[in-house]
Amino acid sequence: MPAALAALALLLGLQLLGTLLVELTGLPVPGAVVGLVVLLAVGARHRGLVARAQPAADPLLRHLQLLFIPPGVGALTQLSALAENAAPLAVAVVGSFAAGLVVAGVLLQALLRRRASAPVTS
Amino acid sequence: MNAVVSAVVHAPGFGLALTLAAYLGADALHRRLGRPALLAPVLVAMIAVTVVLEVLGVGYDEYLASVSVLTLLLGPATVALALPLLRSGAALLADRAAVLITLLVTGTVSVAVTVGSLVAFGVEDEVLLTALPRSVTTPVALTVGATIGADTTLVVVLTLVSGVLGATVGPWVLDRVRVDDGRARGFALGAVSHGIGTARALAHSHAAGGWSSAAMVLNALLMTVTLPVAAAAFTG
Numbered sequence: 001m002p003a004a005l006a007a008l009a010l011l012l013g014l015q016l017l018g019t020l021l022v023e024l025t026g027l028p029v030p031g032a033v034v035g036l037v038v039l040l041a042v043g044a045r046h047r048g049l050v051a052r053a054q055p056a057a058d059p060l061l062r063h064l065q066l067l068f069i070p071p072g073v074g075a076l077t078q079l080s081a082l083a084e085n086a087a088p089l090a091v092a093v094v095g096s097f098a099a100g101l102v103v104a105g106v107l108l109q110a111l112l113r114r115r116a117s118a119p120v121t122s
Numbered sequence: 123m124n125a126v127v128s129a130v131v132h133a134p135g136f137g138l139a140l141t142l143a144a145y146l147g148a149d150a151l152h153r154r155l156g157r158p159a160l161l162a163p164v165l166v167a168m169i170a171v172t173v174v175l176e177v178l179g180v181g182y183d184e185y186l187a188s189v190s191v192l193t194l195l196l197g198p199a200t201v202a203l204a205l206p207l208l209r210s211g212a213a214l215l216a217d218r219a220a221v222l223i224t225l226l227v228t229g230t231v232s233v234a235v236t237v238g239s240l241v242a243f244g245v246e247d248e249v250l251l252t253a254l255p256r257s258v259t260t261p262v263a264l265t266v267g268a269t270i271g272a273d274t275t276l277v278v279v280l281t282l283v284s285g286v287l288g289a290t291v292g293p294w295v296l297d298r299v300r301v302d303d304g305r306a307r308g309f310a311l312g313a314v315s316h317g318i319g320t321a322r323a324l325a326h327s328h329a330a331g332g333w334s335s336a337a338m339v340l341n342a343l344l345m346t347v348t349l350p351v352a353a354a355a356f357t358g
Binding site for chain 2: 008011012014015018029030031032033035036037039040043044050053054056057058060061063064065066067068069070071072073074075076077085087088089091092093094095096097098099100101102103104105106107108109111112113115
């Protein structure tokens with residue numbers, strides 16, 4: 001339990017550091033995303049930092065969906081705004097979903113195969 | 123009797139307890155029924171909480187105050203997304219050119235189709251702003267949505283729709299276009315269906331899951347940087 005709390009404090013600290021950097025630079029990016037990048041950059045060299053974040057990061061990511069329930073409830077209470085534009089939104093979401101999925105799958109597979117057929121193996 | 127019920131229902135912890143119970147209950151139900159994608163626990167829990175609040179006459183603002191600790195955890199959860207990316211780091215670096223090209227092309231196509239179809243329908247700017255962040259994972263979509271001035275609650279619904287689509291018809295679509303490489307399948311699912319898609323990819327294999335969460339995080343980073351620019355460009 002102390003490890004989990006220390007890990008949570010570490011993640012919060014990184015988020016606050018991100019917020020600080022956003023304020024200083026005026027970047028149009030959420031502080032938490034900058035915190036993610038910082039953890040990525042530092043964690044790649046210092047595995048100890050990753051191990052220290054793990055006790056909070058693992059349960060948070062495993063139950064990420066729990067955190068979406070409150071905004072989802074808010075959305076369900078405002079369904080009328082969605083219904084007004086239901087048709088265009090449905091086309092946009094389904095269309096970009098299908099296009100993105102097919103493009104990503106086909107393109108990455110083709111690129112990975114091309115590399116695999118070269119003499120380099122992974 | 124009524125005063126007793128009211129005291130419980132309006133206690134500060136009620137909303138949080140209700141949300142946790144709904145989540146755990148929906149998760150148990152989901153497992154018992156053999157994990158049907160359409161009954162994603164998050165969807166079932168949302169509907170259950172909404173119905174209970176409605177029946178008991180608890181307002182959304184009061185509920186939101188009760189669950190503020192969950193809202194607060196979205197920040198550290200976003201930071202934690204760095205971990206799955208670091209875990210599959212070596213494999214991704216080995217194929218970095220392929221990954222980057224796929225990421226950029228997919229992001230462009232995704233945003234172009236969203237903007238194109240909404241502009242073709244002639245919808246208002248607010249709707250366009252709400253549809254844009256749906257191409258990123260929910261915690262990031264919420265913060266990006268707030269940055270570009272979208273209706274964040276609708277952003278969540280659209281992101282969830284993408285996720286459920288990915289978990290239900292995603293593998294079928296990939297079969298149709300003959301994508302059988304586990305890495306490419308995982309990456310595609312993560313890029314368009316985020317967390318729910320990643321969970322589906324993990325059921326397939328660990329490699330697919332790693333590539334899926336990597337796609338989710340990389341896509342989130344790319345979109346965080348480009349969406350505010352795109353939003354400014356496409357709206358008046």
